[in-house]
Amino acid sequence: MLMRKTIWLLIAVALFAGGCLKKDSGCPFKLQNKVAPSQEQTAIEDYLSGNGINATKHQSGLYYEIVKPGGSDKPHLCSDVVIHYVGKLTNGTQFDATDVNPVVFTLGGLIEGWKVGLPLIGKGGEIKLYIPPALGYGYTDLKDEYDNTVIPGGSILIFTIALQDFY
Numbered sequence: 001m002l003m004r005k006t007i008w009l010l011i012a013v014a015l016f017a018g019g020c021l022k023k024d025s026g027c028p029f030k031l032q033n034k035v036a037p038s039q040e041q042t043a044i045e046d047y048l049s050g051n052g053i054n055a056t057k058h059q060s061g062l063y064y065e066i067v068k069p070g071g072s073d074k075p076h077l078c079s080d081v082v083i084h085y086v087g088k089l090t091n092g093t094q095f096d097a098t099d100v101n102p103v104v105f106t107l108g109g110l111i112e113g114w115k116v117g118l119p120l121i122g123k124g125g126e127i128k129l130y131i132p133p134a135l136g137y138g139y140t141d142l143k144d145e146y147d148n149t150v151i152p153g154g155s156i157l158i159f160t161i162a163l164q165d166f167y
Contacts, residue, residue, distance in 0.1 A: 026078075027076070027077055027078035027108065028078075028108070029077035029078060029106075029107075029108025029109070029115075030077070030108075031077065031112075031115055031116070032112055032115075033060075034060060034112050034134055034135055035059070035060055035061055035134075036060065036061025036062070036132035036133075036134040036135055037061075037132075037134060040061060040132035040133055040134055040156075041057075041061045041132060043132070043156060044061075044063050044130050044132055044156055045063075047090050047130070047156060048063060048130065053065070053130075055128070055130055058116060058117070060112075060113075060116050060135060061132050061134070061135065062113050062116050062117055062129060062130065062131055062132065062135055063129075063130035064117050064120060064127055064128065064129050064130065065127065065128040066120060066121060066125070066126075066127050067125075067126040067127060067128060067160075068121070068124065068125050068126040069121055069122065069125050070121045070122035070123050070124040070125020070126070070163060071122035071123040071124055071125070072122055073122050073123060074119045074120070074121070074122050075107055075118055075119055075163070075166040076107070076119065077107050077108035077115060078106065078107070078108055079106070079107050079166040079167065080104050080105070080106050080107075080166060080167055081104065081105055081106075081107050081118060081163060081165075081166045082102050082103075082104050082163075082164045082165040082166060082167075083098070083102055083103060083104075083105070083118075083161055083162060083163055083164060084098045084102050084103075084161070084162045084164065085097065085098055085103075085159055085160060085161040085162070086098075086159070086160045087157060087158070087159050088157075088158045088159075089151070089152075089155050089156070089157070089158070090155070090156050090158065095150050095151050096150075102164050107119075107166075111131070111135065111136050111137065111157075112134075112135040112136075113129055113131030113132075113135035113136050113157065113159075114129070114131075114159070114161075116135065117129040117131075117159075117161075118161065118163065121163055122163070123163060123164070123165055123166060124163070124164070125162075125163050126160070126161065126162045126163070127160075127161050127163075128158065128159070128160050128161075129157070129158070129159045129161065130156060130157075130158055131156065131157040131158075131159065132156060133153070133154050133155060133156065136155070136156075136157045137151055137153070137155070137157070138153065138154075139153040139154045140153045141153045
């Protein structure tokens, strides 16, 4: 009788431990829940009002315009997103863009502004993100392989993103 109880106890412990392991092997990405400082939010507000742009403010301090909402299913942090995008600075300088072919990224591996903004649209959707430095690349210059500054530290980033698919 004691042997049978011990065996059942070991089985129960193994099942419980196995269930915990499954949860731990899930999505390794987490939203950092950063909130941009008020001076960064004010800088974006000034840019938007100065350019006649009516964007929505997210609680993080990110601003966005949903150009096209897309489908009802939304990507999550562990989704591989298939996108076309253009990245610009507030002075209009384009610092990055996809070419003819879309690119695939895991959403959770991208900057916080994308992690917050991209799940606001579904497959086939398009969004414009106005990302404060705290949710972008921060205050350190981003340089290319030739040591040229591509994105100055403290820059507000403007991304237009078309979400073609995700899986």
